[in-house]
Amino acid sequence: MTLSDRYAALHATSPSTRIRDAAVILGTTEAALVALGGATPLRPDWGAIFEALPEVGPIMALTRNDHAVHERRGSFVDVTTGPGHILVLGPDIDLRLFPRAWAHGYALGGERPSIQIFDRDGEAVHKIFADPASTDMAAWTALVAAFATDQPAPPPEAAVPRPAPVAEGLVDANALRADWLALRDTHDFFALLRKHKASRRQALSLAGTDLAARLETGAARAALTAASTAGTPIMIFVGNRHAIQIHTGPVQRLMPSPGGWFNVLDPAFNLHLRESGVAEAWRVVKPTTDGPVTSIELMDSDGGIIAQMFGARKPGKPELADWRGIADAVADAHALRAAA
Structure with a gap:
């Protein structure tokens, strides 16, 4: 067939x-x-x-x-x-x-x-x-x-297994934390991971709870709900290996749906989040020249990023105090206190 x-x-x-x-x-x-x-x-x-x-x-x-x-x-x-x-x-x-x-x-x-x-x-x-x-x-x-072309490259018909996560090596936690505290731009975080040969999950686990606090996976819904209730504009990043897409603005109409999805259903922006796929949630703080930048970050079971949430901001501007308050309150209410 x-x-x-x-x-x-x-x-x-x-x-x-x-x-x-x-x-x-x-x-x-x-x-x-x-x-x-x-x-x-x-x-x-x-x-x-x-x-x-x-x-x-x-x-x-x-x-x-x-x-x-x-x-x-x-x-x-x-x-x-x-x-x-x-x-x-x-x-x-x-x-x-x-x-x-x-x-x-x-x-x-x-x-x-x-x-x-x-x-x-x-x-x-x-x-x-x-x-x-x-x-x-x-x-x-x-x-x-x-x-349009009449000579396309044929796509692969057989599914290609995804590469296995890279094995995690030893990381000097003190050196990583020192470099983290010296960050001046959120984009420098990728260079920090490369320098220390650390996975994102490793870095979050080793940095200290003031910089990266492990949360219950329900933290994502809590953060979206709090931002919606307060009318706080946020940034939501979702990506894959080859593309990242960003929403900046409020989130208003929130709704769960069958199959374990939690949704933002606004006229200009929709987000569909499969909550069962969220293996880890973190409150993350990165120093910058504009002050600390706080995010709620969601990861899958392989340590890949599912989504990240920030307060709406432009370079050169400090983080919204309202968003930082939301992230801190969510972290307090959803701290994973039994995490190893």
């Missing part, structure tokens, strides 16, 4: 199964299933595609990982490209994209036209959905035609 036949059979018996879940059930890749359905393959000219997206007007951008889906509505503005990165720095669509391992792009039609990008393993990286009521569909059609 071909993959197409197997997918059709699955769809006939379980028509509501999402394509990402169908790929897992069938032991294939999401890109392979998309390619079956008459999608238009696109040239892998990623920078040029994103530089053209401002022309289409309002869209919905989606970035996800296994346990969080981040959907933001708005227009692409302030798009810049460079070696190994694409930045979108608009007030609504805010992206950090790393296209070195991107390999497959498709334009899909139907009621929800979209552009979908996959890495070389066939795993979804980023998706852009047109809204026929507000997107300039003539510009969308022209963009798809400009980047």
Whole structure:
């Protein structure tokens, strides 16, 4: 039986199964299933595609990982490209994209036209959905035609196992803490991890509870609820290996849904968080030249980042006192006191 036949059979018996879940059930890749359905393959000219997206007007951008889906509505503005990165720095669509391992792009039609990008393993990286009521569909059609190719690279049909987490070595906790306390920018944290050859989980575990406090996993819902109640604008980062998407603003309509998901369902921003996938939650404090920056960070069982929450801020501005109060209150109420 071909993959197409197997997918059709699955769809006939379980028509509501999402394509990402169908790929897992069938032991294939999401890109392979998309390619079956008459999608238009696109040239892998990623920078040029994103530089053209401002022309289409309002869209919905989606970035996800296994346990969080981040959907933001708005227009692409302030798009810049460079070696190994694409930045979108608009007030609504805010992206950090790393296209070195991107390999497959498709334009899909139907009621929800979209552009979908996959890495070389066939795993979804980023998706852009047109809204026929507000997107300039003539510009969308022209963009798809400009980047369509009749010689696409075939996506992998067999699922590719993800690399195992890197084994953790010995880390000098005192030296790591000293360098952490000397941080001057949140972006320097990645260099700190590299310098000490520490995983993120290791660093959080060794830094001291004033800098990184382990919390109960319900801390994420508590932080979102407190921010919603107070009307405090926050930043929510969700990413995967090749893309990070950021929401800045308030969160208002919160709602649990079947399957263990907790959701933000606002007109311009939706977040879907699979709470059962959150293995660890942390309150993290990083020194900067603008003062301490506090986050609530969620990790999966492999130590990968699911989502991060900060107070809304711009470089050169101190952290919102209201957000710091929320994070500290959540940390007090949800401290994992029995953590080893």
